[in-house]
Amino acid sequence: MLGYVIRRLLATIPVIGMVAFFVFSLLYLTPGDPAAVIAGDIATNEDIERIRQKLGLDQPFLTRFGTWAWAVLHGDLGISIFTNLPVTQLIGQRVGPTLSLALCTLFVAVAISVPLGVFAAWKAGRLVDRLVMLFSVLGFSMPVFVLAYMLIYLFAIELDWLPVQGYTPLREGLWAWLRHLILPSIALGTIYIALIARITRATMLEILAQDYVRTAHAKGLAPNAVLMRHALKNAAVPIVTVIGIGVALLISGVVVTESVFAIPGIGRLTVDAILRRDYPIIQGVILLFSAVYVLVNLLVDLSYKLFDPRIQY
């Protein structure tokens, strides 16, 4: 087991290295002069030259990549062009809100989607099942910000139950924290719910057709016990896998959701960086998020053993 964990951890290094190399070389691969693009339309030649030097674009490619990678390994993601602050510091200040939103969404999504998928599979072909499937297609088709504005309109403006936007840290009270996160979590979670519910339903359908499920029914077990103990337990691995894969949706969605709800997190930082073409920040955020995504999926792989003791590493 330990050997496997170490091997898998080592295997993520080339992937993350690839991401780093890619994110870095984008500056050079894109057509035109990146310094000029970053500086914008009204920049003077001195501005462009200043940015070129700041990004090290005047140095040879490999030298620059080496310096950069070495700095990243030491926790230095470079300096923001616009604010002149270290990117790690800027990201560090904003981890709290993003982590709150992501965990809240994850919780809401799993708590809703798994029972929904199980229920749909149990009532396969019936009206409930059709409705769950319809919801799932709708969830895939609606952009997160359109959904977000609809929720804001209904629950914050018309009904006035929840705040329109903003964020309160957890230390100012649990409810204050939570009520700012309810609408964003639902908006962000919907596509995730659609995805997990769909896979849960499909996996459950497959398992409910197995012989041992029929046996369990035949020996007189309550339907609940069959569903939970016999079926859901065996559906755990595909469900956990899709939760891991879906983290990519979550990360992409965080950027949009934070800017709709004015949550001062990493997503918001990214959007501000896009508008100012502050590439070091974008670079740092992508590297961080990709690493998180790769590590989450590594954890998912390692968790299989918990759900299914038959799995041997």
Place this chain on the structure above:
Amino acid sequence: MAIIAADSVKPASRSPTWTRIKDALRRHPTAILGAVVLALLILMAVLAPHLGTVDPQAISPIRRLRRPSESYWFGTDMLGRDVYSRVVYGARVSLAVGLTVAVLATLIGLAIGLVTGFVRWLDGILMRVMDGLMSIPGVLLAIALMALTKASLENVILAITVTEVPRVVRLIRSLVLTLREQPYVDAAVAAGTRTPAILIRHILPNTIAPLLVQGTYICASAMLTEAILSFLGAGTPPNIPSWGNIMAEGRSLFQIANYLIFFPGIFLSLAVLSVNLLGDGLRDALDPRLARNM
């Protein structure tokens, strides 16, 4: 189920793929609905100038922020532009981006996938590159690409294509690796057929069905990504009326003019929904292995 199965066994026709598509569409009314809605939206995009629209860029400061009414069906925005016209013309951008990305991504993915499947020494390198690309969440990758290039429709299409290609490569590669072990491919090799001919005659036809399914999903996801990029200010330049741009400009006015977000939002959702429904129907028809329970 048994009845349907017996029903669908028909004498082989000239084109089994096409027959299976028609069969599946018949069995999936939602897929037909999707196809019809999509066709209407395409028609709307093509006929945009003839649908009672005015110049979508015509500014008219006197008529700023009019609510939807008989003369301005979807109201006007903060520059007095007619939102109805902008939404109708916006369909052109969304559909063009969706379709172009779907075609480009499947073609490029197909080419790289065939190479990785057949040229073994390139496989390792190319797949590591794809793994790296796939571990960057799609929207973020597109954002990074857009941050470094000038805002233009072509660049938006290219940026989204880059994020979609790795999945196609994966799909094609796994297909090729299975197909090349098939006896009829062995037979072709034994008969002295050269590799390009094997690829074209024996491998390529088997990739069409899965590619078609994947292509529809790519189209749907590309339309969403374009809207998100434009909404965040990293997408289609503001002088082109796209659904994402209309919504981006309506953001700050949401509390007084929510129709600026709702109308383009509904059209965008409808377009993506119709493509997704069509894709589900196609998958049921063409990929029975995957389709069973989805």
